[in-house]
Amino acid sequence: MKSTDDRKLFGTPIGAAAAAGNIATIPPVQATAGDGKASVALGFPPETFVARAAGGEPPRGQDMNGLLNLLSSAISVLQTGYLGPFDADFAQNIGGYPAGALVGGSTPGAFWVSTADANVSTPGAAGATWQSLFAGYATQDWAGGAFISSSYGISQTSDYAGRSLFMREENPVFGYVGPNGLVWLALPTVAQMEAETTARTNADATLQSSINTEAQTRLLADNTLHGQINDEATARASAITTLTSSLAAEATARTSADATLQTHVAAEATARQAADNTLNTTKANLSGGNTLTGQQTITGNQYATVGVYTEVTGSTYDTDLIKGTSPNGTIYQIALREYAGSHYSMLHYIYDGTNFSIYELPQTAYNGGRLLCPAGTGAVLSDLPTSGTLAGGYYTKIGNVLTQTFSVSVSDQNTVTFPIAFSATPVPPQITIGERVDRDNAVYNVTATGFQVYIVGSGPVTITVSVTGV
CATH class of the missing domain: 1.20.5 (Single alpha-helices involved in coiled-coils or other helix-helix interfaces)
Structure with a gap:
């Protein structure tokens, strides 16, 4: 923008010459809700944005002229350069003047600057967060008391030309024109010099007295x-x-104590050697090589931390845990067998001098954990047959093989649901029709949960189903 640009000054507010019926005074808030009249709070109210057919009110030209008149009047005040005084109501409405805001004082030429945001305090009041716009500037009264006029006494001629010596109140002042302009020097008076001399003499005497006292x-x-x-x-x-x-007494005492300690150490070594010899002859050696006689009682859990591995077939290895002979001469042995890459088993060997028997208990993952003995493979509870009733019949189960027999009424292409679902598709079911009924039949679409039936003829018929699976 340039200083020569048209500043669009409002010499008169917009609508100043409008007829009274063509311009409205805009109130702060709408006086009657829903009447379509504008206000400062709402501008044009919501009902002016609704079609008249829907119950709305049209915006009024008087309100438009009134709003433009209000805004142009405020702009005209700013264009004059006028800064209004502090207004307490306005400050409350806007939440306080911001820091840096400028307002006029009570007298022309006085201005105040806000030093805090949200400022509602009154300029000039005690504790108010405002300061004068000219705070820190020199005043004429202050300059007259701090400086000497540049024309004081510079009027002598000859050797004193450009120099001056005069009294300013009780102090002599010497002035001269230096290379950079006027220079003024304040000189002490005779009374001031005598007072300084007396003070320094007294200070020297006091200092000398203090020096003598300190010495x-x-x-x-x-x-x-x-x-x-x-x-x-x-x-x-x-x-x-x-x-x-x-120290001499301590050295003598320590020498005596060392001799006594050495005697005690030698006696302790002899006693421990004798105890070790006795222990070696009466106690078991953990490294092996012991021969135990008589009945041995071992309490607590016993673990074989290092087994003696014996290769059996090249792919199986035995670790001996316990070996022994009973009072009647029967030899027994308990071992842990590793089937390389497969599983582990606990083995119990028994040899009575004639017969050699092996009892093997494998991990559950192998053979279901069933005991292997000379008489064959031992059964577990899940191997025992079970039976019971179900809807329309009964079932039997041996191991994991399930057989279901039941009766049900069906028609052609009906789906028959097994009372107990199988884990996989069973063998095709066998069906029979009740006595004195001769109708061709068949089964199809067999699944783990049921099948469909083909019955020639119309109407339901009772069939008996027998099915086996796992």
């Missing part, structure tokens, strides 16, 4: 310190004599 104090302190040093030297000499005597 006497330090001399006394040095004498006292020398006496204390001599006392300390005597005390330390006596302490050294006592310490030397104590």
